[in-house]
Each structure stands twice: as C-alpha cells, then as structure tokens.
Amino acid sequence: MAETGTRVQADVLKDFCRRVFEKMGVAPDDAAITADVLVQADLRGIDSHGVARLGRYVNGLRDGIIVARPEEKVVTETPTTVTLDAGAGLGQPVGYRAMKKAMEKARQYGCGFAAVRNSNHYGIAGYYAMMALEQDMIGFSTTNADVLVVPTFGRDAMYGTNPLALAVPAGQERPFVLDMATSTVPRGKLEVYHRLEKPIPLGWATDERGIPTTDPGRVLDNFAKRAGGGLLPLGGAGEEFSGYKGYGLGLLVEILSAVVPGAAYLTSVYPKSPEGKPLPANLGHFFGAWRLDAFRPVEEFKADMDDLIRRLKGGRLAEGATRIYIHGEKEFEEAERRSQAGIPLGAKVVANLQQIAAELGLPSPL
Amino acid sequence: MAETGTRVQADVLKDFCRRVFEKMGVAPDDAAITADVLVQADLRGIDSHGVARLGRYVNGLRDGIIVARPEEKVVTETPTTVTLDAGAGLGQPVGYRAMKKAMEKARQYGCGFAAVRNSNHYGIAGYYAMMALEQDMIGFSTTNADVLVVPTFGRDAMYGTNPLALAVPAGQERPFVLDMATSTVPRGKLEVYHRLEKPIPLGWATDERGIPTTDPGRVLDNFAKRAGGGLLPLGGAGEEFSGYKGYGLGLLVEILSAVVPGAAYLTSVYPKSPEGKPLPANLGHFFGAWRLDAFRPVEEFKADMDDLIRRLKGGRLAEGATRIYIHGEKEFEEAERRSQAGIPLGAKVVANLQQIAAELGLPSPL
Numbered sequence: 169m170a171e172t173g174t175r176v177q178a179d180v181l182k183d184f185c186r187r188v189f190e191k192m193g194v195a196p197d198d199a200a201i202t203a204d205v206l207v208q209a210d211l212r213g214i215d216s217h218g219v220a221r222l223g224r225y226v227n228g229l230r231d232g233i234i235v236a237r238p239e240e241k242v243v244t245e246t247p248t249t250v251t252l253d254a255g256a257g258l259g260q261p262v263g264y265r266a267m268k269k270a271m272e273k274a275r276q277y278g279c280g281f282a283a284v285r286n287s288n289h290y291g292i293a294g295y296y297a298m299m300a301l302e303q304d305m306i307g308f309s310t311t312n313a314d315v316l317v318v319p320t321f322g323r324d325a326m327y328g329t330n331p332l333a334l335a336v337p338a339g340q341e342r343p344f345v346l347d348m349a350t351s352t353v354p355r356g357k358l359e360v361y362h363r364l365e366k367p368i369p370l371g372w373a374t375d376e377r378g379i380p381t382t383d384p385g386r387v388l389d390n391f392a393k394r395a396g397g398g399l400l401p402l403g404g405a406g407e408e409f410s411g412y413k414g415y416g417l418g419l420l421v422e423i424l425s426a427v428v429p430g431a432a433y434l435t436s437v438y439p440k441s442p443e444g445k446p447l448p449a450n451l452g453h454f455f456g457a458w459r460l461d462a463f464r465p466v467e468e469f470k471a472d473m474d475d476l477i478r479r480l481k482g483g484r485l486a487e488g489a490t491r492i493y494i495h496g497e498k499e500f501e502e503a504e505r506r507s508q509a510g511i512p513l514g515a516k517v518v519a520n521l522q523q524i525a526a527e528l529g530l531p532s533p534l
Numbered sequence: 535m536a537e538t539g540t541r542v543q544a545d546v547l548k549d550f551c552r553r554v555f556e557k558m559g560v561a562p563d564d565a566a567i568t569a570d571v572l573v574q575a576d577l578r579g580i581d582s583h584g585v586a587r588l589g590r591y592v593n594g595l596r597d598g599i600i601v602a603r604p605e606e607k608v609v610t611e612t613p614t615t616v617t618l619d620a621g622a623g624l625g626q627p628v629g630y631r632a633m634k635k636a637m638e639k640a641r642q643y644g645c646g647f648a649a650v651r652n653s654n655h656y657g658i659a660g661y662y663a664m665m666a667l668e669q670d671m672i673g674f675s676t677t678n679a680d681v682l683v684v685p686t687f688g689r690d691a692m693y694g695t696n697p698l699a700l701a702v703p704a705g706q707e708r709p710f711v712l713d714m715a716t717s718t719v720p721r722g723k724l725e726v727y728h729r730l731e732k733p734i735p736l737g738w739a740t741d742e743r744g745i746p747t748t749d750p751g752r753v754l755d756n757f758a759k760r761a762g763g764g765l766l767p768l769g770g771a772g773e774e775f776s777g778y779k780g781y782g783l784g785l786l787v788e789i790l791s792a793v794v795p796g797a798a799y800l801t802s803v804y805p806k807s808p809e810g811k812p813l814p815a816n817l818g819h820f821f822g823a824w825r826l827d828a829f830r831p832v833e834e835f836k837a838d839m840d841d842l843i844r845r846l847k848g849g850r851l852a853e854g855a856t857r858i859y860i861h862g863e864k865e866f867e868e869a870e871r872r873s874q875a876g877i878p879l880g881a882k883v884v885a886n887l888q889q890i891a892a893e894l895g896l897p898s899p900l
Contacts, residue, residue, distance in 0.1 A: 243830065244829055246644030249824070278612035281824065283829050318852070319849060319858050321859070322851065322852060323855075324850050326849055344789065346783075346785070377853040402776055402779050403718065409735065409769075413714045413768050414768065414769075419860075427702075428672075428824075434845050459612075461610075463796075464610055464617055464794070469793060479800050480685055483685060485687060485688065486687055487689070487745055489688075493778070495778070495782045
C-alpha cells in the first residue's frame with residue numbers, strides 16, 4: 169500500500185476515471201460503473217486493481233483490443249442461468265449487469281447464475297460478489313486471467329491467478345468477504361520484492377526449469393521472455409504442502425469462468441496476432457447469487473453469522489499474534505480510513521494519471 | 535494406501551457393509567446407499583473414508599448419536615433450493631437424496647441447491663458431486679467436520695478440515711473431480727508420520743502455543759487433551775504463504791454447509807453432555823448442480839473440457855517431474871485397478887471388520 173505521497177478523495181478520482189472512459193468513447197453508464205469498480209478497489213486498499221491500472225484500460229480501448237461500445241448479447245438463458253457475450257467490451261459493465269441478472273433470477277427462483285464470454289479484465293472479483301449483500305443474498309464471482317501460474321509438476325505458466333470471491337451478509341457484524349487469487353501470491357508481490365532487492369520465499373514461484381526460486385527478477389524476466397516457470401498455486405510446488413489443491417482451485421475458476429461460458433482458456437488467453445499484435449482477450453467471468461431466505465429465515469442466518477464471526481475473533485491468539493481477522497475486515501477498515509483521509513497515490517501513479525489527463529485534454533484530478 | 539495384506543472385491547465389501555447397517559436398524563435403501571459411499575471411497579483409494587471408518591458409524595448408531603431410522607424433513611423449499619433436516623441420521627442417505635433433489639431442480643430450472651442440517655459424517659464429498667456427471671451437470675458439495683483446524687493467527691482449532699468437491703463432465707477424457715480438504719493435510723497424515731516416527735514439515739500443524747511444529751505426536755496429544763494447536767489451513771501459518779486463503783476457504787465451507795442450513799458451526803460441532811457423553815453432531819452439508827446446457831451446448835462444453843485437459847497433461851514438465859495430473863485422475867485409475875484386483879485392507883481394518891461381523895452375528899467378508 170502506498171501510504172505516503174498524494175491523497176485524493178474517492179469522488180474526485182471516480183469522476184476523473186468516468187470522464188476518461190467517456191472520452192475514450194465508452195457509454196456514460198458503462199464509464200460510471202467502470203470508474204466505481206476501480207475506485208472501490210483503491211478504497212479497499214487493493215491498489216493493484218485500482219486507478220493504477222487506468223492506463224492499461226485506456227491503452228486497450230485505444231488499440232481496439234477493448235471495444236468501447238460493444239454489442240452485448242444473451243447467448244443462452246434459462247430461468248436461473250444466463251450466458252452473455254460481452255462483445256469484447258470492458259469487463260466491469262458487463263460484470264455489473266451479469267451480477268444484476270443473477271440476482272434478479274435469485275429473487276424470483278431462489279438462486280441465479282450468469283456466465284460471460286468475450287470480455288476483458290473486470291477488476292476486483294469481490295465487487296460483484298458484494299453487490300448481493302444489500303439484497304440479503306450470498307454473492308459469488310470468479311474470473312480467469314492472464315497466464316501466470318504453473319500447474320503442479322508443470323514447467324510453464326498455463327493459467328491465471330484466477331480469483332474467486334464469496335460475500336456473505338451478517339447482522340451487526342461486517343459481512344464475510346473472501347476475495348482471493350488461487351495462486352500463493354500475485355505477480356505484483358514479486359515486483360515489490362524485486363524493487364527492494366529482497367529474495368522471495370521458496371514456494372511463491374518457479375524458475376525456467378520449473379524449480380522453486382528465491383529470485384523474483386529471474387521469474388519476472390522469464391515472464392517477459394516466455395522462458396518458462398511462473399507463480400505457484402496456493403500450497404506451493406509439488407505435493408508437500410498440497411499445492412495441487414491450489415492448482416485444483418485455479419482450474420475450478422478456469423472451468424466456471426471460461427469453459428462454462430465458452431471463453432478462451434489456458435494459454436489461449438491474451439492471444440497475439442502472427443505479427444505479435446495483441447488480440448481481444450476473450451476472458452470469461454462467472455457470477456452467482458443465493459437468496460438467504462431460500463434456505464432459512466434471514467434473521468436466524470444473520471444472528472448465526474454474527475455469532476460465528478464473534479467466536480472466531482474472540483478465539484485465543486497464537487503466541488506472538490495480535491488479532492484474528494475475518495475475511496474482508498481489513499478492507500472494510502481501510503475503506504473507512506480512506507473515505508475520510510483520501511486515497512494515497514504513489515508518485516508513479518500520479519504521473520500516470522497526469523499523463524492520461526494531458527493526453528485526453530482533461531483537467532488533472534491532482 | 536494399504537498396498538499389502540488382504541484384498542477383497544468391492545461387491546463383497548459393499549454387501550457386508552449393507553448388512554451391517556441393516557443389522558444396526560438402518561432402512562435397507564439407506565443401508566445400501568451408505569455402503570456404496572464407503573466402498574466407493576475405498577475403490578478410489580481414499581482409504582481414510584472407506585470401510586476403515588465402518589466401526590465409527592456402528593458405534594454412533596449403537597450409542598444413538600446417529601439415529602438409524604431418522605425422521606427426515608423439508609425445512610424450506612423454493613423452485614431451486616431446499617433445506618433438509620436429517621433427523622440426526624447417517625449423512626450418506628440424506629446426502630444422496632439432497633443431491634438428487636438439487637439435480638431435479640437443475641433439470642427443471644437450470645441449477646439447484648440443497649442444504650442439510652442435523653446430519654452426520656457423510657463420507658467423501660466427491661461422491662455427491664460426481665452424481666451430477668451422468669446427467670451432464672456440474673456437481674458441487676461441501677460439508678463441515680470435526681473441529682481440527684486453527685484460523686490464521688489463532689491458537690485453538692475452531693473448525694474442521696471442511697472439504698469441497700466440484701465434478702465437471704468431459705467428453706473423451708475423464709471428468710475433472712476436485713475433492714479437497716481446505717486444511718494443508720488431514721489428521722490421518724500426522725498419524726502416519728507419528729507411526730513412522732518421522733517429523734512433519736513445518737506448515738502442516740501447530741503446537742499448543744499456536745506455533746508451527748515438526749512433532750506430529752505433540753499435535754495428536756494436544757488434540758486428545760484439547761490443549762490447543764491443530765492442523766493449519768492450506769497455505770500454512772500466518773501470511774507468508776497466504777494461509778489466510780486456506781482459512782477463508784474453510785470458512786466458505788463452514789458457512790455454506792452449516793450457517794446456510796442452520797447446523798452447528800465452529801466449536802459447537804460434536805458437542806458433549808455435561809457428563810462428557812457425546813451428543814448428536816448436527817453436522818451440515820451443501821449440494822449443488824448446474825446443467826451444462828443451461829449455459830452452452832453440451833457437446834461444445836465437453837470438447838473444450840477435453841482440450842483443456844489434454845493441453846494441461848501435455849504441458850512441459852518441471853525438471854524432475856514425471857507427469858502433470860488432472861484432479862480425480864489418480865482416483866479413477868486406482869478405482870480401475872481395485873475393481874479388478876480387489877480393495878487392499880490393512881491388518882487393523884481386517885481385524886476391525888471381523889470384530890464387527892462377530893459382534894453382529896454376520897459372516898465375515900474376509
């Protein structure tokens with residue numbers, strides 16, 4: 169987290185992002201949704217998925233890899249399921265609408281699911297899962313992603329950090345919001361260690377031979393050269409710490425997000441033309457919602473969630489530990505702080521936003 | 535896996551289990567289902583969940599902790615969801631019926647889910663998920679379990695090894711069957727190392743202070759004395775290898791399996807009376823099914839699954855590795871071997887089955 173440097177209020181940042189997307193030809197509603205997803209990531213302290221990424225979306229829109237005004241289509245629909253073709257548009261607006269559809273179906277039938285093909289990076293998975301909370305539903309979302317993770321016993325990265333998110337309402341307590349990549353760590357963590365010239369723990373990534381390495385620079389270099397190796401699944405290399413479970417979870421996400429809707433999977437994600445030009449990513453997402461009262465009365469459910477959360481937080485601490493967390497708790501606290509104090513932006517991000525503003529002839533938010 | 539000792543044909547073992555359950559007062563249909571779930575575990579090489587466990591079910595039935603002829607009730611029902619009260623009966627028959635209900639709902643509406651409260655140990659999660667395969671559906675199942683796992687930064691075990699299973703049909707290739715505990719390893723693995731007097735890797739379990747330990751005997755001893763410590767979530771202790779993700783997956787399973795249907799959760803599982811007598815476990819399970827053709831044509835889906843599986847299996851190997859596996863593959867191969875050669879049983883299991891046979895006046899299968 170960038171705790172020093174410039175701080176900007178969320179609304180200012182959101183308004184700027186909205187204008188940027190509109191300037192790039194994105195429809196006003198879609199621009200507003202995408203801006204909201206990005207700035208929510210920043211508010212929650214997930215800086216890697218916030219405005220730091222704005223330039224990549226702008227470039228994608230400029231290159232036509234991301235279609236500004238896509239033709240979104242329903243491919244298949246049943247009372248409780250729908251498959252959408254995003255028309256190579258931004259992942260956020262179609263993600264928002266797909267989750268809304270899943271929730272409408274859940275409202276009517278008890279549960280609902282939406283799968284999306286032909287899409288792009290959709291930001292934080294937790295955003296969509298959390299949409300269910302205000303309607304007393306459990307929300308679920310997964311997406312596949314750029315190829316960075318090696319299967320157990322494999323040498324080459326063959327699938328992405330493939331996150332899954334589950335959001336569950338509570339009563340007095342904050343909701344449970346699990347939002348996790350299925351790799352041990354994201355690529356960004358290697359970049360941080362590389363900048364600090366620190367070795368990474370054995371079990372985060374492998375070198376070009378497929379052997380765990382402590383050298384983050386070597387891994388990043390191999391990514392650039394497509395030389396082999398990559399991030400390890402949750403649980404690390406081989407079987408000693410059950411890395412095949414993390415690999416299995418990565419495939420669970422790959423199947424739900426990509427095979428179910430008919431998107432690109434494995435190494436076909438982020439394809440290039442014969443001349444090396446990037447082609448549309450054809451990423452896929454998966455969304456789900458279950459109404460709480462389709463299983464038991466909402467108040468009973470929430471009282472039990474409160475009790476579960478309190479018992480966990482009140483558990484005895486391991487020696488040297490200071491606190492037991494519930495998933496999402498750190499992010500809710502960070503969002504409260506940043507809503508007040510503003511969102512801290514590092515120098516590199518500030519420069520990037522200023523450059524985007526200048527290029528598009530927009531007033532800089534900074 | 536017990537590769538030496540007696541081998542028994544699956545049908546012989548299944549028939550014996552069925553008779554044992556009937557003798558304990560279980561209805562014939564329920565006895566047959568439970569026997570099938572147990573022997574399927576043995577066939578698939580998951581010996582810890584097969585007939586090695588028969589004595590525990592018999593004891594539970596004898597003590598009345600497990601009700602032989604339970605009154606099963608529908609608590610809540612919507613077009614796509616149902617909550618069942620198992621009446622403290624065996625987990626397998628209610629699990630089988632719950633999964634059937636989920637599939638019926640999926641057949642009609644696209645997807646279906648069933649949650650179960652007031653149940654008992656239901657065997658392997660994968661059994662129920664795999665029921666969906668023959669109907670061209672994706673199957674899902676979770677259950678909570680005896681308290682053995684410590685939350686990240688916690689000192690005491692507060693929830694179970696909480697498995698989740700997802701089964702996905704393929705075309706020519708074998709299905710993808712992920713069936714994994716959300717702890718790094720099961721308790722049984724510590725018992726094996728303890729017998730062999732081998733240290734366990736740091737990251738499997740913690741001692742009574744909540745610190746990772748290499749001493750399996752100490753962990754097992756602490757379980758018996760409820761002195762603290764326990765199994766670590768997938769990803770290990772603390773944050774270095776993202777153990778909080780495994781902890782989050784454990785809670786995902788705890789919420790779906792127990793809070794959703796209204797079963798016991800966290801340390802209230804396997805309660806005891808003031809005199810120390812075990813009380814009904816009130817375990818919970820969760821089952822789901824999605825019809826493939828609710829999202830896209832079945833043949834397209836299966837062709838992509840085949841391609842995904844082949845590409846993974848055909849990936850370049852890490853140095854020193856011999857094969858990239860797909861989840862479920864080892865178990866399908868083992869089931870083929872054991873269907874032919876019989877199920878290998880260790881001396882202790884053989885003695886246990888012979889004792890059960892003698893006690894119930896049944897001919898021993900061995």
